[in-house]
Amino acid sequence: MENNTIDNKKHEQTRKKLKVIGITFLTIGGIFFLVGIISFFIAFNTGGVPKLFWCCFIGIIFIGIGASCAKLGFMKQVGGYVASQTVPIAKDSINYLAKNTKDSLADSAATITNSINSDQIKCNNCGTLNKSTAKYCDNCGKPLTKICPKCNALNDTNATYCDNCGNRL
Numbered sequence: 001m002e003n004n005t006i007d008n009k010k011h012e013q014t015r016k017k018l019k020v021i022g023i024t025f026l027t028i029g030g031i032f033f034l035v036g037i038i039s040f041f042i043a044f045n046t047g048g049v050p051k052l053f054w055c056c057f058i059g060i061i062f063i064g065i066g067a068s069c070a071k072l073g074f075m076k077q078v079g080g081y082v083a084s085q086t087v088p089i090a091k092d093s094i095n096y097l098a099k100n101t102k103d104s105l106a107d108s109a110a111t112i113t114n115s116i117n118s119d120q121i122k123c124n125n126c127g128t129l130n131k132s133t134a135k136y137c138d139n140c141g142k143p144l145t146k147i148c149p150k151c152n153a154l155n156d157t158n159a160t161y162c163d164n165c166g167n168r169l
């Protein structure tokens with residue numbers, strides 16, 4: 001805890017310095033930039049050469065440095081604010097996505113299971129899935145159903161007794 005407080009204080013001081021430096025550089029940069037622009041316009045109006053036009057470039061450099069310092073100085077506040085606003089929203093979105101994905105995965109799994117159960121017969125010999133109406137395996141040609149000799153009903157190949165009449169197969 002103590003270290004944290006000291007760290008925070010240190011950071012606070014650094015940020016204060018950065019803010020001061022940033023604002024100072026921005027002000028100096030602004031003045032230089034203005035001097036450059038004014039000199040340019042004076043030269044433009046009088047038809048002379050803008051002798052102080054280089055001040056614009058100095059100004060731009062100072063403004064750049066100042067802006068970076070100010071940004072760093074103000075960043076924690078801005079960053080903290082953005083994070084506190086964004087994190088719950090992001091969390092909600094992730095939860096929402098996760099829930100939906102889970103649901104749709106469950107749906108897909110259920111659909112696949114249903115389609116296997118209702119529409120397809122697995123070959124006991126080679127494991128190939130065949131249409132529920134198929135009598136012989138597409139892959140190995142083994143019979144997929146047992147036909148009851150008594151009532152002609154179709155039964156699973158591993159059935160011992162007929163589904164329809166109870167006759168031993």
Ligand SMILES: [Zn+2]
Nearest residue numbers: 123126137140
């Ligand atoms: Zn087969």
Ligand SMILES: [Zn+2]
Nearest residue numbers: 148151162165
């Ligand atoms: Zn039967």
